[in-house]
């Protein structure tokens with residue numbers, strides 16, 4: 001505990017804006033059509049992924065619900081994980097030519113983020129990429145609605161979108177306070193029963209990482225926000241064990257699904273400075289090596305925690321004690337932190353996640369390129385809990401070997 005801190009380090013003023021209407025539970029996808037109508041849609045573009053929603057029958061149920069509500073629709077399918085700019089351009093062209101007034105994402109983060117890219121790009125005369133590379137601020141966007149199929153990215157409740165520019169493999173995140181928050185998100189935990197264990201695990205790591213980015217902060221006095229974050233982390237890990245024991249455990253799937261939203265709708269960051277260095281480091285990995293975002297984070301998060309604990313172990317030690325159940329026994333904070341990180345890695349391994357680059361399939365990472373691209377895209381230094389220069393991020397990538 002710090003006895004002295006600067007005035008900047010106490011709980012900050014904040015605005016918490018989470019206006020999405022969440023419609024949660026069994027069979028809720030049957031309400032999609034009436035929800036689109038409620039938010040002013042008369043013709044929707046259904047955006048979906050590589051086929052899981054076709055196979056499960058969800059797409060048919062969504063089409064039926066739109067038909068019943070008298071909402072017309074067109075489709076843009078085949079969005080791939082780590083979605084790319086070409087599909088956003090395609091969607092913008094489709095919307096402009098067909099009188100579509102609502103974007104309906106049926107899928108996970110990749111599908112939702114593509115819909116969000118279209119939503120802001122369509123109302124802008126220039127290149128939509130201007131928003132992602134920070135040249136322009138999004139002021140208006142078309143309405144987006146979501147039928148969520150994988151709890152992970154939290155895009156169903158966030159104002160963010162992440163797109164990869166194919167030319168140069170540049171993966172950038174766009175953050176808006178309100179413009180890109182979905183009008184509604186339909187969340188039926190039963191839709192996640194079909195998730196392969198690997199995708200379930202990736203999602204669990206990602207939602208935990210969204211909490212870490214906000215929890216590891218030097219801002220003092222945010223006990224409520226801390227306890228919300230710690231409670232969510234504890235719930236996610238407990239429920240994860242149940243989901244892996246029985247993938248059709250409705251309550252466990254439901255708790256995981258709701259946690260993914262609360263992890264990333266801004267609640268866990270209220271009143272404090274956030275970090276995000278681990279996400280930026282991971283985005284370079286998934287841009288260059290095409291790995292799943294959650295799996296990449298399972299490698300990045302422990303390495304980052306270990307590195308920052310060398311100079312600033314306090315909050316990592318708090319996480320170790322309050323979330324990972326480490327007994328402090330009057331040991332130095334760094335030692336407590338390391339034990340917590342060890343337990344976190346064991347948890348990740350236990351759910352089938354990699355904890356080193358080799359396990360992620362990246363045998364000979366080009367660390368110089370990763371570091372160069374990272375700081376080119378995100379500046380120098382990055383992060384909040386510990387400010388990281390290229391020398392630091394190089395060390396962190398090396399810790400992942």
Ligand code: NZQ
Nearest residue numbers: 049050051052081082108109110149152153155160194195
């Ligand atoms: O494409 P289909 O066939 O649908 O298969 C998907 C995909 O292969 C599959 N899947 C989804 N729901 C399923 C299912 N398979 C069986 N049953 C189901 N119910 O899962 C695979 C992964 O889908 P994807 O949408 O890529 O996953 P996720 O939600 O993890 O999204 C990852 C993307 O979101 C970005 C990531 O960087 C990545 O590009 N993020 C977006 C954020 C945001 N907008 O706020 C924040 C995050 O930090 C993250 O960066």
Ligand code: ZN
Nearest residue numbers: 153206209293
């Ligand atoms: Zn993430």
